[in-house]
Amino acid sequence: MQIPIEKFYLDNGLFVTLSEDRTAPIVAVNLWYHVGSANERPGRTGFAHLFEHMLFQGSQNVGANEHFELIQRAGGTLNGSTWLERTNYFETVPSNQLALALWLEADRMGALIPAMTQKKLDTQRDVVKNERRWSVDNQPYGTWWEKLPQLAFPEAHPFHHSLIGSMEHLSEASLTDVEEFFETYYTPDNAVLSIAGDFDSVEARDLVRKYFGPIPSGKGKPPLPAMELPLTFGGSPRLVVEDDVSLPRMYMAFRSPVFGSDEYYAASVCGAILGMRRGSRLYRALVRERQVAADVSAFTFDLSKGSDLLIVDVTARPETTPDQLEAEVGREIDTMFSDGITPEELQRAVALIQTDMITSMQSASDRADKLSMFATYFENPDLVNEQADKYRAVTVEQVNEFIRARLGRDNRAVLLYVPKSRADASPESEGNLAEVAAS
Amino acid sequence: MTISVRPEAGAPRDYHFPRFERRTLSNGMDLIVAPVTKLPVVTALAIVNAGGTSDGPGKEGVASLTAEALREGTTRRNGLDLAMEFEKLGTSLEAGADWDSTVASMTVLSEHFEKSLALFGEVLTAPAFLATDIDRLRAERLAERLQLLSEPRALADESFAKFIYARGSRYSEPLGGGTRSVSSITSADVTGFYRRNYSPDAVTMILVGDIAVDKAASLMETIFGSWQGQRTAVRTPVDEPSRTTSAVSLVAKEDAAQSELRIGHVGVERTHPDYFGIVVMNAVLGGLFSSRINLNLREAHGYTYGASSYYDWRRDAGPFVISTAVQSEVTAEAIKETLSEIDRMRSEEIPEDELTLATNYLDGVFPIRYETTSAIASALASMVIFGLPADYYDTYRQKVRAVSTADVLAAAKNHVNADGLQVLVVGDPAIVREPMESLGIGPVMQAEMAE
Numbered sequence: 001m002q003i004p005i006e007k008f009y010l011d012n013g014l015f016v017t018l019s020e021d022r023t024a025p026i027v028a029v030n031l032w033y034h035v036g037s038a039n040e041r042p043g044r045t046g047f048a049h050l051f052e053h054m055l056f057q058g059s060q061n062v063g064a065n066e067h068f069e070l071i072q073r074a075g076g077t078l079n080g081s082t083w084l085e086r087t088n089y090f091e092t093v094p095s096n097q098l099a100l101a102l103w104l105e106a107d108r109m110g111a112l113i114p115a116m117t118q119k120k121l122d123t124q125r126d127v128v129k130n131e132r133r134w135s136v137d138n139q140p141y142g143t144w145w146e147k148l149p150q151l152a153f154p155e156a157h158p159f160h161h162s163l164i165g166s167m168e169h170l171s172e173a174s175l176t177d178v179e180e181f182f183e184t185y186y187t188p189d190n191a192v193l194s195i196a197g198d199f200d201s202v203e204a205r206d207l208v209r210k211y212f213g214p215i216p217s218g219k220g221k222p223p224l225p226a227m228e229l230p231l232t233f234g235g236s237p238r239l240v241v242e243d244d245v246s247l248p249r250m251y252m253a254f255r256s257p258v259f260g261s262d263e264y265y266a267a268s269v270c271g272a273i274l275g276m277r278r279g280s281r282l283y284r285a286l287v288r289e290r291q292v293a294a295d296v297s298a299f300t301f302d303l304s305k306g307s308d309l310l311i312v313d314v315t316a317r318p319e320t321t322p323d324q325l326e327a328e329v330g331r332e333i334d335t336m337f338s339d340g341i342t343p344e345e346l347q348r349a350v351a352l353i354q355t356d357m358i359t360s361m362q363s364a365s366d367r368a369d370k371l372s373m374f375a376t377y378f379e380n381p382d383l384v385n386e387q388a389d390k391y392r393a394v395t396v397e398q399v400n401e402f403i404r405a406r407l408g409r410d411n412r413a414v415l416l417y418v419p420k421s422r423a424d425a426s427p428e429s430e431g432n433l434a435e436v437a438a439s
Numbered sequence: 440m441t442i443s444v445r446p447e448a449g450a451p452r453d454y455h456f457p458r459f460e461r462r463t464l465s466n467g468m469d470l471i472v473a474p475v476t477k478l479p480v481v482t483a484l485a486i487v488n489a490g491g492t493s494d495g496p497g498k499e500g501v502a503s504l505t506a507e508a509l510r511e512g513t514t515r516r517n518g519l520d521l522a523m524e525f526e527k528l529g530t531s532l533e534a535g536a537d538w539d540s541t542v543a544s545m546t547v548l549s550e551h552f553e554k555s556l557a558l559f560g561e562v563l564t565a566p567a568f569l570a571t572d573i574d575r576l577r578a579e580r581l582a583e584r585l586q587l588l589s590e591p592r593a594l595a596d597e598s599f600a601k602f603i604y605a606r607g608s609r610y611s612e613p614l615g616g617g618t619r620s621v622s623s624i625t626s627a628d629v630t631g632f633y634r635r636n637y638s639p640d641a642v643t644m645i646l647v648g649d650i651a652v653d654k655a656a657s658l659m660e661t662i663f664g665s666w667q668g669q670r671t672a673v674r675t676p677v678d679e680p681s682r683t684t685s686a687v688s689l690v691a692k693e694d695a696a697q698s699e700l701r702i703g704h705v706g707v708e709r710t711h712p713d714y715f716g717i718v719v720m721n722a723v724l725g726g727l728f729s730s731r732i733n734l735n736l737r738e739a740h741g742y743t744y745g746a747s748s749y750y751d752w753r754r755d756a757g758p759f760v761i762s763t764a765v766q767s768e769v770t771a772e773a774i775k776e777t778l779s780e781i782d783r784m785r786s787e788e789i790p791e792d793e794l795t796l797a798t799n800y801l802d803g804v805f806p807i808r809y810e811t812t813s814a815i816a817s818a819l820a821s822m823v824i825f826g827l828p829a830d831y832y833d834t835y836r837q838k839v840r841a842v843s844t845a846d847v848l849a850a851a852k853n854h855v856n857a858d859g860l861q862v863l864v865v866g867d868p869a870i871v872r873e874p875m876e877s878l879g880i881g882p883v884m885q886a887e888m889a890e
Contacts, residue, residue: 021477024454026806060441069729072796073796073799074803075799075802075803077807096450096452098449099446106442107441122741126740127744128744130741133766134744138697138699139590140589214441216440245589246588247582247586278531291578294579317582318581318585348523348526354529354548355529355530358478359546362811
């Protein structure tokens with residue numbers, strides 16, 4: 001299946017991709033800025049994400065929170081998100097509101113700073129601290145998001161530190177930081193704009209030129225420190241965390257080929273063979289047959305530089321000890337390492353990935369986001385149309401080659417969550433959970 | 440550097456919800472087909488007219504366990520082979536019980552549709568329900584129960600249901616059942632639930648995507664035509680409130696990093712005539728990002744990452760809930776601010792521009808909601824489950840636009856009960872107990888956490 005793709009650059013360096021689909025009167029606008037937590041300077045962990053919040057606090061011609069209000073009033077949906085390598089902003093609107101979405105994105109790319117105040121920064125800092133409490137601190141296993149990268153990347157590596165940031169660093173972020181970050185990274189030549197859905201190509205190009213054309217290019221951004229890493233950990237880094245959880249859980253991470261590389265597809269298929277749905281190896285062996293695990297999954301971080309991670313995530317059944325869990329998962333990986341995979345396993349994994357890829361193309365928002373992703377990482381949005389073939393071309397031998405190179409005992413980082421007081425919690429204990437008594 | 444003139448909207452293009460056709464198979468089973476040919480994809484979704492409200496006392500969770508057990512094998516192949524067959528076709532069957540129904544569904548590329556639908560048919564008409572599989576599913580469910588104790592959000596939702604519904608009312612218990620009831624479920628219970636509830640007269644199949652109506656009907660007749668049986672189960676009343684006056688409950692979680700907060704009460708049934716007024720009122724109160732509660736708690740005060748409100752729509756009266764997680768130290772302040780927003784909502788008509796924010800939003804996002812075959816299938820499922828009229832999705836936007844500021848005020852006065860608000864906090868008692876007591880809403884009841 002192929003989607004139509006047009007692409008062009010504005011003089012200021014903004015890379016624009018368009019994909020027309022007239023089946024419904026809706027259009028998705030999607031901006032990727034090529035900046036993420038990897039670009040943060042020491043002492044400012046969490047800043048890229050805090051900055052994303054500030055982009056909803058108004059710009060020269062838009063009031064605080066008005067971006068949200070105008071898009072919702074137009075009958076649209078919107079949000080933004082921050083990742084290690086990029087920050088994205090997106091809205092899907094009725095197609096007669098395309099100009100509004102473009103104008104709003106251009107206003108904050110062109111003139112954010114006049115709207116920034118200390119009070120807005122202070123409030124968003126509190127909001128983000130509460131986001132951290134909600135998604136990390138008050139959530140069982142919530143700290144895995146920062147502990148696993150800490151374990152898997154060396155200390156000075158740009159992927160090592162926390163994306164959500166430490167409370168201390170969030171407290172220290174200043175308006176000057178906001179200005180500097182904006183001037184360095186939020187420039188048209190460091191961004192990709194994608195439009196997918198119901199639009200007229202000539203009109204859309206005119207609107208893009210009108211609203212984004214006057215914004216000047218940036219002065220360039222500082223290069224990232226060296227990202228390259230050895231293919232394996234050269235050992236087995238291990239961290240045990242006692243946490244307020246009921247069931248042990250283990251994350252096992254393997255260094256793996258970067259997203260988009262020729263070897264990436266074999267790694268991605270290997271992940272699906274290990275942990276995608278009920279027919280996967282780990283589900284069959286650990287959940288169904290030996291019944292030591294309650295749930296399994298496997299996924300890649302899809303990092304495009306340095307090294308990607310393939311991650312296996314297994315939650316124990318209550319009667320399984322943490323040591324047992326680690327041993328059982330290790331044994332399955334050992335078996336795969338020594339015996340490789342079967343053609344049937346490969347076929348199953350590719351068939352599932354294929355269906356997911358095609359069904360996700362139903363949504364204008366997903367189309368636009370994928371275009372932005374391939375344009376940002378590889379300056380080539382046409383890669384969207386090549387993904388299915390790349391997966392279909394993966395062979396058993398390629399997956400086995402990946403396995404031999406990356407699933408050995410010299411390339412396993414283990415993050416193990418252990419319940420603080422296992423004795424306190426048995427399955428019978430919840431019976432009077434809601435016995436309510438006046439106190 | 441930027442252009443200050445705000446763009447005007449262009450002329451809107453027409454949109455209509457996908458056309459669908461209803462058929463009845465020779466055995467009485469209903470079929471709805473919505474041809475959508477954008478991509479070579481089909482979603483098949485079967486609704487069984489029985490969910491958690493059909494569990495029966497002491498067996499809470501049997502509908503959920505039965506739904507999960509569907510995937511564990513048929514009389515012709517075991518669970519592993521079944522999963523592998525589906526997955527080699529690039530799909531997998533998802534199945535779960537809701538309060539009023541059980542839903543099983545899959546999305547598959549059209550080239551694999553016929554084979555996948557035949558497997559789907561086998562699952563629905565000839566499940567195996569082996570004792571060994573039921574035992575494993577029960578153990579997995581009990582592990583999930585245990586897990587819940589350390590998940591503040593799920594714990595708050597579940598504790599809130601127990602707090603607002605009367606003991607013995609089905610909605611007071613978790614949909615998937617509590618530890619005690621789940622422990623008692625046997626394979627005989629599962630088989631019995633299936634026999635009483637799964638039959639052609641209780642099942643509707645919805646097919647959406649790259650498929651023609653006649654072709655779909657003949658395929659369905661081939662696969663399901665010989666399936667016989669009649670539903671015998673009866674539902675029981677489920678939505679009795681626990682009390683009529685306000686009360687406060689504290690679920691103690693020492694050293695919690697935040698307070699999970701729930702405020703609300705028993706709401707209204709899905710088919711209530713005030714539905715559209717309530718939906719718009721809720722959007723203004725807490726449904727949108729720019730809603731009053733979110734702007735107050737998040738944007739004005741920075742108490743939280745987000746706050747929202749919703750009516751959980753069920754055949755009977757599901758909960759009305761305001762839900763947020765706030766920094767422990769401001770728990771009482773956040774409750775106070777929320778109560779003041781409720782008072783404001785109930786005491787005066789909202790300004791016209793707040794009304795249009797909500798109605799334009801609900802009207803405008805309508806086509807965005809139905810981009811995918813699975814979203815369209817879910818919408819048609821709601822139509823079946825709640826008995827909505829066939830033109831429901833064709834008139835939806837018009838009905839949203841017809842809601843007035845007076846309707847919104849009436850919805851707030853009639854369906855947000857300021858005198859019967861129930862407040863529940865999952866949080867650190869050392870920090871939140873005293874401030875909660877000083878709120879003067881009602882006695883602070885302690886929800887006991889078991890050892």
